Amino acid sequence: MADGEKLIPINIEDEMKSAYIDYSMSVIVSRALPDVRDGLKPVHRRVLFGMHELGVRSNSSHKKSARIVGEVLGKYHPHGDTSVYDAMVRMAQEWSLRYMLVDGQGNFGSIDGDSPAAMRYTEARMRKIADDMLIDIEKETVDYQLNFDDSLKEPTVLPTRVPNLLVNGASGIAVGMATNMPPHNLAEVIDGTVAYIDNNDITIDELITHIKAPDFPTGGIIYGYDGVKEAFHTGRGRVMMRAKATFEEVQGRECIIVHEIPYQVNKADMIKKTADLVNDKKIEGISNIRDESDRNGMRIVYILKRDAIPNIVLNMLYKYTALQTSFSVNNIALVNGRPRLLNVKEMIHYFVEHRHEVVVRRTEFELKKAEDRAHILEGLIIASDNIDEVIAIIRASNNADEARANLIERFKLSEIQAKAIVEMRLRQLTGLEQDKLRTEYDEIMLLITDLKDILDKKERRMQIIKDELQEIKDKYGDERRSEINLAGGDLSMEDMIPDEQVVITISHAGYIKRTPLSEYKTQHRGGVGQKASSTRNEDFLEHLFVGTNHQYMLFFTQKGKCFWMRVFEIPEGSRTSKGRAIQNLINIEQDDSVKAFICTQDLKDEEYVNGHFVIMATKKGVVKKTSLEQYSRPRQNGINAITVRDGDELLEAKLTTGTSEIFLGLKSGKAIRFEESKTRPMGRNASGVRGITLANDEDEVIGMVSVHNFEDEILVVSEKGYGKRSSIEDYRVTNRGGKGVKTISVTDKTGGLVAIKNVTDSDDLMIINKSGIAIRMSVEDLRVMGRATQGVRLINIKGNDSIAAVAKVMKDEDDLEEPEILDIEVDTENGTEIDTNEPDDSEE
Numbered sequence: 012m013a014d015g016e017k018l019i020p021i022n023i024e025d026e027m028k029s030a031y032i033d034y035s036m037s038v039i040v041s042r043a044l045p046d047v048r049d050g051l052k053p054v055h056r057r058v059l060f061g062m063h064e065l066g067v068r069s070n071s072s073h074k075k076s077a078r079i080v081g082e083v084l085g086k087y088h089p090h091g092d093t094s095v096y097d098a099m100v101r102m103a104q105e106w107s108l109r110y111m112l113v114d115g116q117g118n119f120g121s122i123d124g125d126s127p128a129a130m131r132y133t134e135a136r137m138r139k140i141a142d143d144m145l146i147d148i149e150k151e152t153v154d155y156q157l158n159f160d161d162s163l164k165e166p167t168v169l170p171t172r173v174p175n176l177l178v179n180g181a182s183g184i185a186v187g188m189a190t191n192m193p194p195h196n197l198a199e200v201i202d203g204t205v206a207y208i209d210n211n212d213i214t215i216d217e218l219i220t221h222i223k224a225p226d227f228p229t230g231g232i233i234y235g236y237d238g239v240k241e242a243f244h245t246g247r248g249r250v251m252m253r254a255k256a257t258f259e260e261v262q263g264r265e266c267i268i269v270h271e272i273p274y275q276v277n278k279a280d281m282i283k284k285t286a287d288l289v290n291d292k293k294i295e296g297i298s299n300i301r302d303e304s305d306r307n308g309m310r311i312v313y314i315l316k317r318d319a320i321p322n323i324v325l326n327m328l329y330k331y332t333a334l335q336t337s338f339s340v341n342n343i344a345l346v347n348g349r350p351r352l353l354n355v356k357e358m359i360h361y362f363v364e365h366r367h368e369v370v371v372r373r374t375e376f377e378l379k380k381a382e383d384r385a386h387i388l389e390g391l392i393i394a395s396d397n398i399d400e401v402i403a404i405i406r407a408s409n410n411a412d413e414a415r416a417n418l419i420e421r422f423k424l425s426e427i428q429a430k431a432i433v434e435m436r437l438r439q440l441t442g443l444e445q446d447k448l449r450t451e452y453d454e455i456m457l458l459i460t461d462l463k464d465i466l467d468k469k470e471r472r473m474q475i476i477k478d479e480l481q482e483i484k485d486k487y488g489d490e491r492r493s494e495i496n497l498a499g500g501d502l503s504m505e506d507m508i509p510d511e512q513v514v515i516t517i518s519h520a521g522y523i524k525r526t527p528l529s530e531y532k533t534q535h536r537g538g539v540g541q542k543a544s545s546t547r548n549e550d551f552l553e554h555l556f557v558g559t560n561h562q563y564m565l566f567f568t569q570k571g572k573c574f575w576m577r578v579f580e581i582p583e584g585s586r587t588s589k590g591r592a593i594q595n596l597i598n599i600e601q602d603d604s605v606k607a608f609i610c611t612q613d614l615k616d617e618e619y620v621n622g623h624f625v626i627m628a629t630k631k632g633v634v635k636k637t638s639l640e641q642y643s644r645p646r647q648n649g650i651n652a653i654t655v656r657d658g659d660e661l662l663e664a665k666l667t668t669g670t671s672e673i674f675l676g677l678k679s680g681k682a683i684r685f686e687e688s689k690t691r692p693m694g695r696n697a698s699g700v701r702g703i704t705l706a707n708d709e710d711e712v713i714g715m716v717s718v719h720n721f722e723d724e725i726l727v728v729s730e731k732g733y734g735k736r737s738s739i740e741d742y743r744v745t746n747r748g749g750k751g752v753k754t755i756s757v758t759d760k761t762g763g764l765v766a767i768k769n770v771t772d773s774d775d776l777m778i779i780n781k782s783g784i785a786i787r788m789s790v791e792d793l794r795v796m797g798r799a800t801q802g803v804r805l806i807n808i809k810g811n812d813s814i815a816a817v818a819k820v821m822k823d824e825d826d827l828e829e830p831e832i833l834d835i836e837v838d839t840e841n842g843t844e845i846d847t848n849e850p851d852d853s854e855e
Contacts, residue, residue, distance in 0.1 A: 035186035039350055043185035045192075047344040047351075047358060048365035049144065049169040050176025052183060054098045057087040059112065060166055062137050063145045073116045073134035080130050089159045092130070100127045103135060108179050109194035109228045110487060112141040122229070122272075122309075123279035140487050144171040150376040152369045170369040172479050173487075174200050174362045176344060177222075177355070188350055190343040193225035193242075193250060193274075198488035200359075201480045207359045208473050215244050215356050222355060223495060224250070225338070230271035230492040231255055234335065239495075242340035246352040254334040255494070258321045261312065264298075265321050267328070269311040271492075273336040278302070281333040282311065288331055296324040323509050366476045371466065378462040381455050383427075388452040390428025394435065395445045397422070401432060508579045510561040514777075515581060516590065517555075521604055524590030525581045528557065555777055555818040558610035565642055567607040567627065568599060569660035573652035575645030578610065598648050607664035614643040624667050624692060627652065628675060628702055628715040631659040634747065635699030636690045639666065654698040663715040672744065674716040674725060675703045676754060676767030682725070683751035684742040687717065701748040714767040723769040724795060727755045728778065728805060730762035730813040735802030736770060736793050756801045766817035774819040778806050781815040790819070 045052050051059070061083035067074045080095045088095055101107045103115030106122045117133035120126055127133060137145075147170050155164040180194040203221035207213055224239045232253040233239065242248025252273035259266050272278060282302055288294045296319030303310040315324055329335035342353045346361060353361075394401045404421060408414035415429040424432070438444060465471050512528040558564065558578050566574040574597040582591045593605055607627070612619055623639040635653050642650070655661055671687045683703045690700055703712065716725065721739055728734035735755065742752060755764060770776070772791040779785045786806050796802065806814070 039185045039188065040345065040348055043183035044188075044190055044343060044345050044350055045176060045181040045183070046168055047176060047346050047353065047361040049171045050174070050179060050181060050344075051169065052098075052181070054088055054090075054094060055102065055112075056169060057083050057165065058095060058099045058102070059137065059141055059145060059169065060148075061087060062113075062135075062141075063148070067136045069114065069137050069139040069142050071136060073114070073136045076115075076117075076130035076133045076135050079135060086163055087158050087165050096127075096130045099135060100133075106229050109226060109492075110140055110173075110178055110197060112138055112144070112179075114138045122277070124277040140173060143483060143486075144169050144173055144175065146170065146172060147369065147373050150373045152372045152376070168365070170373075172366070172483050173197070174204055174359070174480075176362065177358055180225075181344070185350070188343055189341060191339055191341045192344075193338055193340055194227060195222055195224075196226035196489070196491050198484050199223060199226070199491075201484040201488070203355075204359050204363060204480055205477050207356065208363060208477055211360075213356070215354060218355055218359070219243055223491075225340075225493065226491050227252065227274035227338075227493045229274050229276075230494075231273050232494045232496050234496050236495065236497050238337075238340075242342070243355045246340070246342035246354045246357075248340045250338040250340060252336050252338055252493075253329060253496070256325055256334070261314070264317075265315045265319065267313040267315065267321055267325055269313070269334065270309055272309065272311075273333065274338060276333045276336055278304070278309070278311070285313075285328065285332045294324070294327045294331055295319070296327070320509050363476065366479075367472060370472050370475055374462050374465045374472075378459060378466070381459050381462060385452065385455045385459060386425065387428060387431045388448060388455065390422075390424050390431055391435065391439070391448050392452060393422050393424065393428075394418075394432040395440070395448060398440060405433065508560050510559050512557060512559050513578065513583075515556045515558060515564075515578070515608070516779075517593065517605055518590065521593045521599075522590040523581055523593050523596065523605075524584035524588060525560075525578065526584060526586050530586045555779055555816050556608055556610070557818065562610040562612065563614050565609045565611065565625075565664070566593075566597060566599075566605045567609075567652055567661055567664040568603045568649075569606045569655070569662075570600065570603045571651060571653040571655040571661050572599075572603065572649040573642055573645075574599065574649045575642075606661050609664055609666045611639065611666060614639075622668060624669055624687075625652070625664055626667050626671075626673060626687065626690070626715070626717060627664045627699065628662050628712055629653075629655060629659045629699070630662050630711040631656070632675065632701060632703040632705055632712050633659065633699040634673065634675070634690055634702030634715075635697060636667075636687065636692050637695055637697075638692055641695050651695050654696055656698060662712055665715060665717040667717045668719065671717040671719040672721075673702070673747075674718065674742070674767060674769070675712050675751070676714045676716075676727060676764055677703065677705065677710055677751060678713050678763040678765075679706045679710045680753060680755045680757035680764050681706065681751035682727075682742060682754035682767065683747070683749055684739075684744050685747040685749075686744065689747045704748060704750045706750070713764050716767055716769045718769050720769075720771075723771055725754070726766075726768045726770045726776070726790065726793070726819075727764055727802070728766040728768075728814060728817045729755060729757065729802070730765045731760065732778075732804055732806040732808040732814060733761040733802045734793070734805045734817075735796045735800060736790070737798050738795055739769075741798045753799050756799055758801065761801055762813065765814050768817060768819050770819050776805075777818045778814060779816045780806070780808070780812050782809075782812050784812075 041053050043052065049056065062079055065074065065079060065082050067079060076096060076099065079099065080092050083095050084092055099113055100115070100119050103111055103113040103119050105111060113135050114137065115133060115135050118128035119133065148166060152170040154167045156167050158165050176192065177195045177200045178197050180192040182191045183189065199222045203218050206218065206221050219240070224233050224236070232255055234251040234253045238249040238251060242250060254269045254273060255271040256267050256269045259268050272281065282300055285294070286300055289297045296316050297313050298316045299314040301312040301314070303312055313324070313328070315321060342358065343350050344353055401418065404417045405414045408417055411433055414433050415426070418424055418429045418432055419426065465475070513525040514528050515523065515525050517523045560579040562578050564576045564578050566576065576597065581596070584590050593599055599605070609625065614620060620640040620643045621638065625637050625639055625642065627635045652664070653661060667687055669687060672684055673687055674682055674684050676682045693699070705711065718739060724736040724738055725742065726734060726736040737754070755761070757763060770790045774790045775787055776790055777785060777787050788805070793803065
C-alpha cells in the first residue's frame, strides 16, 4: 500500500443497499418519471429548453437535429445521443403525442415501427404549443439549477401554460415503480381545469362531465367506461381500446376495413401476427389481408371468405389480435420531488398551483422592473425640470463620477438616477421628449398599481390563469379523436359465436351435439330420410331439439334434477358425427338421463324470469308448475327441479307464461286438455299434482304440449310411423286428473302413441328412427283429420325398427329445396343405399 492509504472494511450488504437506493432514487427523480407541473421528464425538458436557447422556435427556420442534440448533450444532458434524439423524435410523431411539441422535417419514423432517419439528415424546430410551454421563462418564473458540470444553469420545471401532463400523458419505467398516463383532449382538460378553479370542492364525477375520457392520438374507440371512471377516481384503471372498423363490399367480396387502430399498436406487427393466426386456423373466415394505408390515412383491408359473417370475424379479430388492446393507467408523477399516485383532480390541482406560482413570480418580476423604471423616470423628470442647473453641474465636474456625486448631493437622487441623468442624450432635452417622460411615468405608475392589486387579490390571479387557459384552448383546442362506447365491456364468448339456429340431438346412450339447422334438407312425407347420425351399436337418437346458439339451456333429467348450459357450449358436430357424452359436459349421475330441455332467453332479466313458468310432467301422469326464477341461479352439480316418486320418472318440461293450456298424451292413444291455471306454482322440491289418470299399469304418458296459440293443431305420431293432425277444438277442456279422450285409434298396425306435438302449417317435422334414419317433412303436407282416425303413414318402417323421436322445426325459406320423394334405406353397418317401394298412404 502507498503511504497515507488505508483500508476501511465495509459490509457488502449495507454498501449494496445504499448504492442501489441511491441509484433507484436517481432514476425515479431525474430520469423516468414526469413532473406533475409541466408533465415532462428531464430529457424532454432539456430538449425543449436547449431548442429555446438555440433560438429554434416555431417562427424560426428548421435546424439540423444533430445540432440540437449536440447542444442538449453538451450543455444539459450528459447521456447517449440516442436517448436525446429518440426523445426529440417522439415529440414530433403524430401517432405518439396527442399534441406534438416538435415540428420535424424529414423521416421521423412511422406507425409501422420504422426507425427515423439519422439525426444528420433530419431537421426540427419547436411547435407553437411548445413556445407556450416556455413563455415567461425569462421572467424568473421558475427555479434554475446548475447543470452537470456547474458551468450553466437549467430550469427545474417549465412555466407551461399547457396542462401537458394530462394532455400528452407519459410513460416510464423507474426502479420499483412505473408510470403510464393516457393523453387527453386539450379543450376538455382546460374546461375541467377552469371548472376546478371556479370550484375547488368540485367532485371527480363532476370533473368527468368536462374531461370525458382519454383521447388517443391514433383515435379508435374507448370500449367500456368502468376502467376510465376507476382511473379518474383512483389514478389506476384499465381502459379498453378498439380499432375503428367498417364493413364494405370490395369487388363483390365482403371486407372489414380498419381506419384507426389502438394507441401504441405497431400496425405492421399487428398485421403479421393476424396473418399467422389465420394460417394457424385460430381465426376463421379471412382469405386475405391488405395494407392500403397512404398519406391520406390508414386503411387495413381484411378480405373475408364467402361464407364468413363479418361481425363474427371482427369479434374474433378483437379477441385474438391487437385490434383490441387495453391501456393500463398508472398515474405516478413527481410531486415536490417525490413520486405519488394521483387522481385526475389532484393532477389539475398541482397544475393550477404551479400556474399560480408562475403568475405570482411573473407579476413580482414585472413589478420590480416597473418600479426600477419609475425610479429612473423620477430622476429624469427632476433633471428635465432643472435642466439648466443640471447642465451647469455636469459642465463644472471634472469626470462622470464627480458629476454623479454632485447631482446626488444637489437633488437628493439615488446612484441609479444620477447615472441615468449623466448618460442622458441631448435629444431628450426637447419639449416633446419631456412630455414623453411624463406620459411614460404616469403609465408606469398605473401599471405598478395594477400589479400590486394582482399580488393582493387571489381572485384576480385566478382570473388571469383562466384567461390564459382560454387563450390556449382557442389556439390549440380540437375535436376528440377517440370515440367513447359506453356499452362496451370485456368480450364474452357469445360475441364470437353467430346466433344461428341449431339442431341439438341427444342419443339414447346420452351423446349430445349441435348441428347447424341448414345441414338438414326438407323432404316430402313418406320418404325414408337421410342418415342423421352415426350412432354406436345398439344406440339410437332419442331427443331432438331446435334452439339458437345464444340461448340458455336447462336440462331436466328423469330423476328430476335440472342442469344449466349455454347452447354454444354444446360441442358442434356434423350431421353424421356421434357427439359428446352428456356426462362429460354436466355432472349427471351414472344412472340418470336427460329427458327434457328448455331454451330460455337471458336468465338475469328479472322481468323475464318472473313472468315465465316451467311445467313438468312425469310418466305416471303427475304435473307440476314452478316459476322460472327458481332456476335462474344454477349450480355446478345441478339443482332439484321436482321430487320424483318411486317407480316414476320425469318425462317433459315446458316453458310457459302462466296462461297456456296443457295437453298430455298417453301411450294407449288418449289425451287430456286442461288449463295451466288449474295447477298452482310450487317450490322446486315439491312433487306435483295429478295431471291425468292412466288406463292401466302398462299405460304411461308419452308427451306433454303447452298451447297458448289456439290456432295450432295437435299432431300425434305412433311408433310404427303413422301420424295425423287434428284441430285443438276436437279436444274439450276438462279438469286435470281426468282420463282424457281418444286422440288416435291405436291398433297393432299403428303401434302405441310415441309423440304428441302442437304444430302449424309453417312448421317442419323431423322424425328419427331408432336405427338413426331421419326425415324432415313439411307439416302442411298432412291434412287435418278427426280425433278418432288412425292417420296416414309418415315414414316407412323397416323390420323391427320404430320411431325414436319426433320434433318440429321452424321452416327456413333459404333451406328449402323442392319437395322430393326420397326413399332410401341406409345400412348402418356398411353405409350402402338401397331403393325400396313407394310409401303407403293408407288412411282409415
